Amino acid sequence: MNTFLEQVARNIISKYGTNLARIAIIFPNKRAALFLNETLAQIAQKPIWSPASITISNLFQRYSKLTLADPIETIALLHKIYNQITERNETLDEFYGWGLVMLADFDDIDKNLASPKQVFKNISDLRELDNIDYLTTEQKQELSKFFATFTDNPSIIRERFLNQWSKLPQIYSAFQNEMRTRGLAYEGMLYREAIQNTELCTEYEKYLFVGFNVLQKVEQQLFDNLQKQEKAEFFWDYDEYYLNPNNESGTYIRRWLSRYPNALASDPNLPTNFYKTLAQPKNIQFISAPTENLQARYTTQWLRDGKKLAHGRETAIVLCNETLLPTIIHCIPPEVENLNITTGYPLSQTPIMSLITQLIALQTEGYSERQKAFRTTRANSVLRHPYARLIGPEIETLKNQISQNHLYYITPQPNTILQPQPHTPDKPSPLLAYLARITATIARNGAEMKDPLFDESLFRMYTLLTRIEKLITNQTLQADLPILRRLINQLAANTTIPFHGEPIQGIQIMGMLETRNIDFRHILILSCNEGNMPKTTSDTSFIPHAIRKAHNLTTIDHKVAIYGYYFHRMIQRAETITILYNNSTQGTRESEMSRFMQQLLVELPTPIQRSALKAGQKPISLTAPTIEKDTRVIEKLAQLNRISPTAISNFLRCQLRFYYRYIAQIKEPDAPADDIDNRIFGNIFHQAAQLMYETLLPRQIITPDNIRQLLSNPQSIDNIIDQAFATQLFRQPPGQTTRPKLNGLQLINREVIKAYLLRLLRTDLRVAPLRVIAHEAPVSTPITLTLEPDSQTNSSPTRTIELYGRIDRLDEINIGTPEQILRVVDYKTGNNPAQPLKTVDEIFAPENIHTKKSDYTLQSILYSLLLTSQTSVDNSPIPQATHPSPPLNPDIHSLNPESRPVAPALLFIQRAGSPDYDPILNFAGSPLLNSLELSEEFNANLTATLQNIFNPSLPFAPTPRLTDCKHCPYRTLCGR
Template identity: 30%
Template structure:
């Protein structure tokens, strides 16, 4: 296999022995590097090198205009745009559209399009006047089809399009004139300037020029190249007769066009190379998912290198850049040296996420506090963990303990310098300085990896460039973050390596002019090769076709050429595609791959690797009560020496009745849900506020009057006290500064109003029931219940919200902020596992049973009942539980049956022969935290 560049070097050396007199022009710099290597192998004595330029360098050499980077160009375009259309749009919102508009202007100039004619509003023009005579009939048809359809279907979006469209020529003109004033330009401007000089009759040549390996020329490049050829410049086309001589092959579209060109046509050799017809070893691999391709490619590469394939003669082509890291992982064991020509997005590195979190942290800052989400994300970030893992963990534990939604800024500072500086407040005026200070401290850490330091260096360059170009033009931190994300996602990290040594990894565009003996091409699927879409444009498709601007067909033809070109001289070709398509059908085998399989006549060894797909039977989970489980159960009966209740509560028994397995996970295995800061005011938070404020309220009333007898007058005009108690509860819950007034905002406003209204209704009910004696609030009950000889004693207990007495009537009061029902069918129904049982009634009845077991209630009528969100707001409010339709005016009548069922339940629970299994009522699983374990 003789590479195209080596072949070309031989021809040039034969024609131009004095190389220093020759100017060689290439599509890109990589082609220059490889050409230099080849020419070096042909020279047997020292010689001066020829002048070697990329096409961009060649064209720019004929202009005095300088091309700044894209950020500066888009910013200057923004100024021209806002000035022309009198817009007050912010730069961060303009940037995306500005990039697209700049791309359009680039193409307009590179293809020498008359911008004024292109941007004319033809929506009401039924025929084209003489000024459009330079268009072909086909081009005129495209133009009239677009504007005719546009006129027939006027919509608001189309009107908006017209409004923008009618300003674009003015923006284009203003932008260009402002750049020229400062001797600046975008690339397309330079190309147009040089091409128009030539078209104007100027001679622009360097002499002894040779153009090597070009394809898909722009109109400006075509003019420049033709002009050079008229001055006896040579052109070497990297082409093959397989696709050149067949009109059905889109890979040859551009070359067939140049063959017909009156000037460029004569540069084609009469004898076109036929390298594609040479014998090739082609293997085709189908693998599931992109990563599967990378792994399979790595295995094949390792095997081939093991039998003599040289890394220097091997190329891996990645049409999809997302496969770069999986590819590098897959080949790392096979080669010592490799070179990557593809850039890696800075936004895919940990430093991008770190800086993004720093900005989000500052956005969340408010009056001495940061929102917990960016704080937690930063403390868990690898860089903060690397700086001080123990501090990161301890801070999070404290935040969880206090359920801090807003975290005090002074709490977050630690002795570690990185932790200290990242939690310093910053605003839009000093955000860049703050970020650079954080990155400087991070970069100075001794335990940081070398590549992380490179990421930091590149990020600092981005921030410096943003500062240089934009200064402090951001309206707020959100606009800064929005622009930061857009800009950094366009920044590529260059990989360092030996460009001419070892294995080569490239994107499709980088392969131009290069040839390798062994070629591996991945991602040969629609959507990857060719790419699934364009980069976006203000210029609609039909108008593009009419004016000869690039379209998707142009892009497809270019990539078809690149595909066939990299294969045409190779000897061993390994092609990989993804066997799994997405839901939209994208990901089918690439059309280029199908073409070469069915049209080339080549023999393919086709291997398809499929993952075996089967449906695994979901087996029921059953926990036997072995010694370990029984020992854990026994601990539920221990009376804790610290007086912390460790037994079975009504809530725990409710869980057991609903699902034995859930009871096991929670109360025996002690598998807890992950602790999280509760940001939303859910029913639990609302319930806690009601219970705690009611407890504090009645304790305060009893303390103030020195008696437990509550009269109606004690409950009047208590709004101020309730507000004070609620403030204290909010301060305690969210660990706020007790010396500062509580600020109610967002959901907290709504919750506070609900809590005050709910408590107000409870007190209205209590006033009607007064006078009564308060026997206890939030009263803890414990009872050691004897089951039988084998089980022994079982510790039962719970906390009763309130017990009050009026004469011989004793009420067990349970506050429920939900809409729990008072009614239940029977005592037996409370123990059934059919999903229809009344959990609240079971809980309240068990409180009543516990109270009668621990207190003397012989002469009292004990009434269990609920004060809940459903009945409190009814005018004819009911309190007591109902069995069937009968109110339980004295619980003593049903407690024997309740106890018998309870005893039977506890015997089952502690029976070694009974297992912990899953409920058959799948509805019970809907909100279960363990449902993922059960696959429910």
């Protein structure tokens, strides 16, 4: 492939030899200089004196006495001047967008050497403003953002418009004076000042301008001056295809070829018709795709096709939409050894930006002046950030403190990140210093990672923060806290992080502007839609289009022509060209291919292949793993000496869930520190109920009058609820009297719990007199299981484990009446009650755990059987039951010393309001008043379930019922 830079290099060496020390080569951008220098060395085949490679911007900066100003300082100074002259008091946040437009106008005026007085005079004299009918709705909306009191009254709009624009000459003049006083300039101002320098471009004997297209007036004057001195040569890159007067891509090349002759014109080997020559056929393909992500994923297939990987730097991926970069990076196949990324990574998408945002939130709305403490949600957002561990060793301590003490507020910790910064809304400098310090600390502590993106993003953020702080301190920038937050976001969005690497090696990933002057054999262009190529541009300007055109300022027509040239020049020498575009429909607007693609379809004689990408509709495989009971698992099972009804229910629901929780011992994720999940809510209610019966009601017989008296004074319940919150949610030790402050959601939950307690009292009123024997009573019994026979000894090993649990409440109701019953009551605060079951087999049927809440029934019956004189478990292997029952532990005997029949009861608080509500378990169509009636069948099923848990030949298998996986905390582990 004969590239443009190869032609330039051959021409330079043929004219000037290898001593190029007095030659300066001027480029529009830096990247082409690197490629040309390497090409010069390859063509010379011997040591050479390298020429000076300079960008046009650096050339002007060399000969100016002014320094290019920092963009933040520039907009801050313009804002200050604007408010002084207009006598307005607009905040920087309000001014920022318009300030950028105003600065762009000033820059355009200077680069095109227009007279600011004449431009602004013409604006003031415009008679078009006598009638605003020519303004579109969108233009009126844009004006309304600037005019605080916008109305549809034409005379008011005209008056305010002229009043503002009449002051633009003063703003322009005062702004330039202020910048010049400081020795600073924006780019256009610096160019204009440099072009007046009589010593401009006297350093070198020859200035070679390579690969330019559009030229502004300052550049034209530079070219003219050097041309008169016979010091300039011009190397234009073009094709006869767009020299056609009707092709907008060649608008500027056609203009400059006669004024600044092409130094390559005499080259006999110069091909100028790449699009039509048969000597270099092109393989052009247009591909449509419904999403941007699908286009990025196609990159992998495209790179692996043909010799694109082997050709390395001759292969380029060009992003018309540069936000695709993060996705593209993850789609590069592993066999790509060298990769060079020329477009920058957005600072706004880096982890440090998210941390800065969270730190600002922590120090502002995250800190309560009244409580003198931080809100835990904001603190957790910072402490759980990936970079938090690099701030200091105290981070883990703070995280543990919060997780163990469920505090809504956490008091400041000296010398840690949880220390309030003494800033005020109108003086945010201390906050900026705090953010910069943390950024520097993270950079130092993470230096050993040797991650270039990490290092560069922290450096950019630190520079941004310290720059803003300095401007605020010296009063150049006036910004309160809300403005500062938005300003940081805006600046981060406009800041990119360059990737460091060897630019002339490997696959190239670049934006459209980086392709200038460089040719590639294979090109993949992504997101080449109208709006991306050419970029959606508008004449957002204070200067009307007619005035801009009259003074040869930049207009939207220029921008389209510039992008047209970039597009056609990029593909003119390529052999393989693949262009993707989005064809999805959004509302009533359908995405369409770029106008340049449509132009190729009409004008290019080379056939263009067209195809479409479609997302593969493959069913997601939900094959969860099966855990075999190998040596390690059996060892873990041997350590499982106790088992609860909840664990048994989990095994029936899903054996894999049982394995994750009780064998692998993977804990379920905790709820947010200041949140109340179902488990914590239930714990608070249980403890409040226990305290209510133990402290507010008689310990022996509770009469109806006792309950009515408590119902008539519901305020007496408040203290026990607060005590339950303190111990269950905030982990306060017993006896502490200071209660943590509740947030809004917690206060709502508090009222719900109070309503539930009152409903519980009304339910008990219907069965009084009653006696509450115990609350939260632990019960347990040993169980000996006969396991699968050993294949070598043919003997059946036994295993003794402890079956344990905690009874919510044991009571005796209807005392003194024939209906007197001993109950095991299980409180349920949820809204899904257990469904009536007809057989014991249904209790142990896995499908009923989710659909009929049979795990509730299993637990209540098991506790009832444990409290009878006969054990609920027959320890024989199925099907025989000949072994004697083990004795109950002393705790059980003390709870039911007379071995009376026990009725299982499930008290669903949300359903207890019905006057005929009876919590006693309904089984086989009638209340189950004596759990011993089910003892034999229940024992057989329970023993079989426990034997399956410990049977080494039976693996832990996932449930086949996907509905059970919806709320499982382990579903991500098994791919569901």
